[in-house]
Amino acid sequence: MDWALLLDKTILIVIIFAVSLGIAAYSTYGERKIAAFLQDRLGPDRAGPFGLLQPIADGVKMFTKEEIIPNASDKFLFIVGPCIFMMTALMTSAIIPWGKSFNFGGHEFGLQVADLNVGLLYLFAVVSIGGYGIMIGGWASNNKFALLGALRAASQMISYELAMGMSIVALLLINNSLSLREIVDGQAGDGNVWNVVRQPIGFLIFLICAFAECNRAPFDLPESESELIGGYHTEFSSMKLGLFLFAEYINMFISSAIIASLYFGGYHFPGIDSLDLPQNIAAIVSIAVLFAKILFFIFFFMWVRWTLPRFRYDQLMNLGWKILIPLSIVNVLVTGAWITFFK
Amino acid sequence: MSTSIDYLALAVQFMVAAGFVVTTMVATHLIGPKRKTADKLENFECGIESKGNARIPFSIKYFLIAILFVMFDVEVIFMYPWAVNFRELGQIGFMEMLFFTGTLLLGFLYILKKGALKWH
Numbered sequence: 001m002d003w004a005l006l007l008d009k010t011i012l013i014v015i016i017f018a019v020s021l022g023i024a025a026y027s028t029y030g031e032r033k034i035a036a037f038l039q040d041r042l043g044p045d046r047a048g049p050f051g052l053l054q055p056i057a058d059g060v061k062m063f064t065k066e067e068i069i070p071n072a073s074d075k076f077l078f079i080v081g082p083c084i085f086m087m088t089a090l091m092t093s094a095i096i097p098w099g100k101s102f103n104f105g106g107h108e109f110g111l112q113v114a115d116l117n118v119g120l121l122y123l124f125a126v127v128s129i130g131g132y133g134i135m136i137g138g139w140a141s142n143n144k145f146a147l148l149g150a151l152r153a154a155s156q157m158i159s160y161e162l163a164m165g166m167s168i169v170a171l172l173l174i175n176n177s178l179s180l181r182e183i184v185d186g187q188a189g190d191g192n193v194w195n196v197v198r199q200p201i202g203f204l205i206f207l208i209c210a211f212a213e214c215n216r217a218p219f220d221l222p223e224s225e226s227e228l229i230g231g232y233h234t235e236f237s238s239m240k241l242g243l244f245l246f247a248e249y250i251n252m253f254i255s256s257a258i259i260a261s262l263y264f265g266g267y268h269f270p271g272i273d274s275l276d277l278p279q280n281i282a283a284i285v286s287i288a289v290l291f292a293k294i295l296f297f298i299f300f301f302m303w304v305r306w307t308l309p310r311f312r313y314d315q316l317m318n319l320g321w322k323i324l325i326p327l328s329i330v331n332v333l334v335t336g337a338w339i340t341f342f343k
Numbered sequence: 344m345s346t347s348i349d350y351l352a353l354a355v356q357f358m359v360a361a362g363f364v365v366t367t368m369v370a371t372h373l374i375g376p377k378r379k380t381a382d383k384l385e386n387f388e389c390g391i392e393s394k395g396n397a398r399i400p401f402s403i404k405y406f407l408i409a410i411l412f413v414m415f416d417v418e419v420i421f422m423y424p425w426a427v428n429f430r431e432l433g434q435i436g437f438m439e440m441l442f443f444t445g446t447l448l449l450g451f452l453y454i455l456k457k458g459a460l461k462w463h
Contacts, residue, residue, distance in 0.1 A: 002348060009352040013359050060461070067375045071384040072397075090360035094353055114349040121423065143386045144397045155405050158412040165419040172426035234387060239371030243364070273445045314462035317408075321460045323417055325415070326451070329444060339429065340437040 008109055010322070015115040016093050018115065023298075025055040031302050038306045062242035070235055074140040081137025082236065088130035089247035092254045095119040097181045099267045099286035103263060103279045111283070112181060119180045120168060123258070124161070127213060131157045137244070138232035145318035149231025152313065153222035156212055159320040160219075166328035167202040170335045171262060174198055180258075183250040184266035188273065201331045203263045203311035203328065205324055210255040212320070214248065217305040256297035257290070264293050407459055418447050 022328070029044065036043025044051035066068045069075055094113040100107040116122050131154055138150020173180065174195065187194050196203045212219040223231030233244045260266060267286035277285060311319070386393045425432065425440055432439075454460065 005348055006351060006355070010359075013352070013356050017359060017363065057399050063371050063374050065371075065375055066378065067372055068379075068383060070386050072386055072393075073426075075349065079368065083368065087357075087360050088366075090363065091353075091356060091360075094356050114352045114354075116349055139398075141386070142397045143388065143393075144399070145372050145388065147401070151401060151405050157406040158416075159408060162412065162419060165416070169419065169422045169426045172423065173429050176430060178423070178427060178429055202427070222361050229387070238375050239367050242371075243367065266430050276366065317460060317462055322455070326448075329448065332426075333444060336429065336437050340434055 004107075009113055012109075012111065013094075013113055013135065016098070017090065020093055020250050020253055021246075023253050024246055025059065027249045027252065027298060027302075028054050028058065028245075030298070031305075034299070034302045034307050038303075045300065059242070062080050062239050065238040066241070067238040068235075070141065071141070072142040073235065074142065075139035077136050078235075079240070081133050081135075081140055082233075082240045082247075083133075084129055084136065085133025086243040086247045086250075088126050088133060089250040089254070091126045092123060092251075093257075095122055095180050096254070096257050096261060097184055099290060100279070100283045102283045111287070112342075115179060115181050117179050118179075120172075120178045124165065128157075128161065130247075133247075134232050137236065141232075141235035143235050145228045146234045148236070149222045149228045153215060153232055156215070156219065156221065156316060159317060160209040160212035160324070163205055163320060163324035163328045164213065166325065166332060167199075167205040167209070168262075170202045170328070170332045171195060171199055172201060173217075173332070173335050173339055180261055180266075184261050187265040188268035194263065194265045199331075199335070201327065202335075203259075205263070205328050205331070207259065208319075208324065210249070210259060211301070211304065212316075214249075214251045214301070216252065216254055216301055218308040218311050219316065220305075220310060221316060252298060252301050253294065254293045257300070259297055260290060260293035266290055266293075360381075404462065411454060411459065414450075418443075 032054075033043040033051075035041075044054040047053040047057045069078055095116055097115070098111040101111060133148050134153045134157075138146040138153070139145070157324065171183070175183045177183060177186070183195075186192060211217075215222050221231075222228075223233065228234070233241055236244060267290040269289045272282075272285060272289070386397070421443070422440070425436065429436065
């Protein structure tokens with residue numbers, strides 16, 4: 001047993017948790033500022049300079065609010081639901097390669113918690129369990145709006161998971177590996193391009209499905225406030241509500257990281273390897289490159305949210321089942337034929 | 344290549360995540376005020392008194408979607424090992440998958456014609 005390596009991983013896990021919680025907290029601030037900008041408003045500007053302390057104020061408020069568990073609800077499941085949702089959001093970060101490894105005086109410090117050879121399958125497995133969190137939370141509330149929201153969320157998530165899985169199959173045909181590290185490295189070096197160039201349609205399908213999986217607008221029917229009050233989290237208060245909302249922002253951060261890794265070269269940037277930087281500097285640069293891509297996609301998520309109106313439910317289902325699934329199957333076959341007969 | 348240390352790291356991550364979630368839940372339970380009244384513990388349905396149980400029969404379509412998902416997801420899972428070993432399988436492997444997807448698409452056409460995906 002290599003205890004030093006396990007200690008490394010533990011340190012890395014704690015750092016990644018801190019970073020993803022921090023990014024999730026400041027995404028709420030970013031979202032409100034971007035919304036304000038797009039709607040010609042100011043946004044939060046009271047707590048601290050430029051309202052920068054707003055996420056902290058919100059967090060404190062969430063913690064100090066009264067915890068209400070309705071009498072009609074199933075008390076155990078009511079508590080378990082948000083916990084499951086948060087757990088799955090925190091577990092997905094394990095397989096993402098965050099950058100090149102550091103070297104502290106001969107001691108190699110890798111920046112990936114678990115380089116699984118079934119990485120993408122692990123990702124899908126964990127993301128699927130997230131649906132249970134919403135379903136359990138909505139059902140346990142014993143509220144008609146919450147139940148409807150949970151039903152919508154569950155059928156939306158499973159519908160878009162199919163097209164998402166298919167778009168990944170087309171990617172696997174090119175990269176021949178389920179390990180995220182190998183997929184990222186397969187997009188760098190001579191003769192290799194970012195996967196978005198090789199798989200433009202697959203990327204579009206994956207992006208749309210990522211929006212649907214995160215329950216982000218225009219796919220935010222599970223919590224459409226104008227018809228379902230708050231959807232599946234109508235009955236939740238204090239930090240149980242906080243966990244639901246927070247986990248959504250973590251999911252957005254992680255899906256941005258996955259999109260960047262799968263289709264935009266992850267921590268690689270063309271021409272950066274030829275600079276021949278020292279190892280530790282190269283590691284820092286690679287982290288910065290990945291986070292620049294991630295922040296762009298988080299911005300993109302918000303931009304779309306404040307630009308597009310919400311779908312109607314039958315439109316949502318038609319898009320998922322009648323357009324995206326056939327399109328992704330055709331994409332797989334065309335990619336397969338191209339590799340078989342022209343390469 | 345993944346080794347046992349990778350899976351052990353996953354276990355560590357699970358424990359840290361569980362620790363975070365449990366701490367948050369316990370902390371918010373201890374910190375928050377507790378002034379419960381009967382009205383407060385009612386379900387919130389726009390301020391109107393709620394009628395009956397929420398767990399009423401709902402549209403069968405949701406169930407149908409779930410069943411269809413299970414079938415199609417199994418098919419997608421079959422495609423993963425094929426895609427990973429695609430280059431070794433060569434042309435024969437591609438033809439076989441063409442046949443498999445063709446059957447799958449026939450089933451898909453069938454459920455479309457049956458109107459399983461029609462929403463009213």
